[in-house]
Amino acid sequence: MSQQARVSSESAFPQEAFSYAGLYRLGQPVAVYRVALRQNIILGIIALLLGGVFAMVVISGESSGNSIIFMLILVLLCLAGGVYYLALHPLLHGSWRIYVYTDGWVFLKGNQAIPCRWDQVAFVWQRIIRYYRNGVYAGTSYKYTVQRADGVQMVLTNVFRNVNQLGDRIQSEVTSRLTPQALAAVRAGQTLPFGRFSINWQGLATPKEVIPWSEAPQVSIGSGWVTIQRRGQRKGTPYGKVDSIPNLYVFLKVADALAKGQAR
Numbered sequence: 001m002s003q004q005a006r007v008s009s010e011s012a013f014p015q016e017a018f019s020y021a022g023l024y025r026l027g028q029p030v031a032v033y034r035v036a037l038r039q040n041i042i043l044g045i046i047a048l049l050l051g052g053v054f055a056m057v058v059i060s061g062e063s064s065g066n067s068i069i070f071m072l073i074l075v076l077l078c079l080a081g082g083v084y085y086l087a088l089h090p091l092l093h094g095s096w097r098i099y100v101y102t103d104g105w106v107f108l109k110g111n112q113a114i115p116c117r118w119d120q121v122a123f124v125w126q127r128i129i130r131y132y133r134n135g136v137y138a139g140t141s142y143k144y145t146v147q148r149a150d151g152v153q154m155v156l157t158n159v160f161r162n163v164n165q166l167g168d169r170i171q172s173e174v175t176s177r178l179t180p181q182a183l184a185a186v187r188a189g190q191t192l193p194f195g196r197f198s199i200n201w202q203g204l205a206t207p208k209e210v211i212p213w214s215e216a217p218q219v220s221i222g223s224g225w226v227t228i229q230r231r232g233q234r235k236g237t238p239y240g241k242v243d244s245i246p247n248l249y250v251f252l253k254v255a256d257a258l259a260k261g262q263a264r
Contacts, residue, residue, distance in 0.1 A: 013029045013032065013099070017029045017032065017099045020099060020106045020108075020113060020115065021099075021101055023115075024104070024106060024113075024115035024117070025103065025117070026099075026101035026102075026103050026104045026105070026106065026115065026117065027101040027102030027103035027104070028101060028102050029099055029100070029101050030100055030101060030102060031099075031100040031165075031166075031169075032097060032098065032099050032100070033097065033098040033100070033160045033161060033162060033163065033165075033166050034096075034097050034160065034161060035093045035094060035096050035097070035159055035160060035161070036158070036159065036160065036161040037089075037090055037094065040085040040086075040089050040090070041085065041086065043081070043085045044081070044082045044083075044084070044085030044086035045082075045086075047078045047079075047081035047082040047085060048078065048079070048082035048086075050074075050078045051074075051075050051077075051078030051079050051081075051082060054071045054072075054074045054075045054078065055071075055075050057071050058071045058072060058075065093159055095108075095109065095110045096108065096109050096110075096159065096160075098156075098160065098166065100166065100169065103117055103118060103119075104116050104117035104118050104119075104120070105166075105170075107154050107156075114152065114154055116146065116148055116152075116154065118173040118174065118177060119177060120148045120149055120150075121146060121147070121148060121149075121170070121173075121174045121177075121178075122147050122148060122149040123145075123146070123147040123246040123247055124144065124145070124146050124147075124170060124171060124174050124246065124247055124248075125144070125145040125243060125244075125245070125246055125248075126142075126143070126144050126145075126167060126171065126242070126243065126248060127141075127142075127143040127242075127243035128140060128141070128142055128143075128164075128224075129141045129224070140164070141157070141158055142156075142157060142158055142163050142164050142167055143155065143156070143157050143243075144156045144157075144163070144166070144167040144170060144171075146170060156170075171248075171249055174247065174250075175247070175249040175250050175253065178247055178250045179249075179250050179253045179254065182247075182250050182254045183254055183257060186199060186200060186201055186254065186258065187201070189201060191205075192254070194245050194246060194247065194248075194250075194251040195240065195244045195245040195246060196239075196240045196244060196245075197226070197239070197240065197245065197251065199251070199254055199255060199258065201258075204217055204219070204228070204255055204258075206228065206239045206240070207239060207240060208239065211228065211230065213258050213259055213261075215230045215231050216230070216231040216259050216260070217229065217230050217231075217255070217259055218230075218236065218256075218259065219251075219252055219255040219256065219259070220236065220252075221242050221248070221252070224241060224242050224243070225238040225239075225240070225241060225242060226238065226239050226240045226241070226242060226245065227239070
């Protein structure tokens with residue numbers, strides 16, 4: 001069973017999910033994403049426990065004046081962290097949820113509904129950062145910014161459980177719809193901007209130069225960078241950050257098709 005299927009099966013769809021589906025013509029519900037509260041509760045408890053430890057050190061009177069001030073600052077920071085994770089965060093985000101449907105999704109903040117059909121998406125940006133401590137993997141942060149054609153934006157982060165699955169679904173749906181449109185526009189002689197890059201029938205324009213398709217540039221991503229390798233080169237050159245490129249996978253597919261002559 002896929003991760004997407006587990007998300008759907010673990011969460012029964014309430015009546016409101018079907019109500020929003022009919023109201024915004026979103027199709028059948030397939031998944032629901034809720035705010036990750038368990039991790040925040042754990043972090044809040046840890047913060048309070050650490051605050052208690054630092055407070056005991058202050059009370060013991062074994063520290064010097066400067067150390068006491070430092071410990072008091074740590075106590076206050078830990079208390080602030082505990083209050084945020086245990087009270088403020090649930091208050092601000094606890095009612096947030098996202099229903100995904102066959103034809104789009106709706107982002108709910110309490111009673112405020114922000115719908116978005118797949119065919120209404122104009123741009124998607126993603127920022128994925130993997131963290132390591134002393135060479136050991138320590139987690140990944142995700143941020144997906146979605147902009148509708150009317151300019152309305154939604155930002156999806158690790159506030160939601162399994163947000164990476166939601167991000168993958170959005171990227172897949174948007175890429176499958178926008179790539180044919182982008183290729184048709186290039187064939188019609190248009191130049192398409194993708195952040196610091198642009199693509200037209202002649203070549204790929206980068207912040208540094210224009211690379212003609214005759215040099216068959218291979219465009220790929222790695223370690224958060226867009227890398228371009230020309231014909232004859234042993235390795236590629238990084239040209240720009242991935243998170244600055246709207247519709248990243250549309251950009252990659254169009255560049256690949258033109259470099260291989262498949263769009264001609």
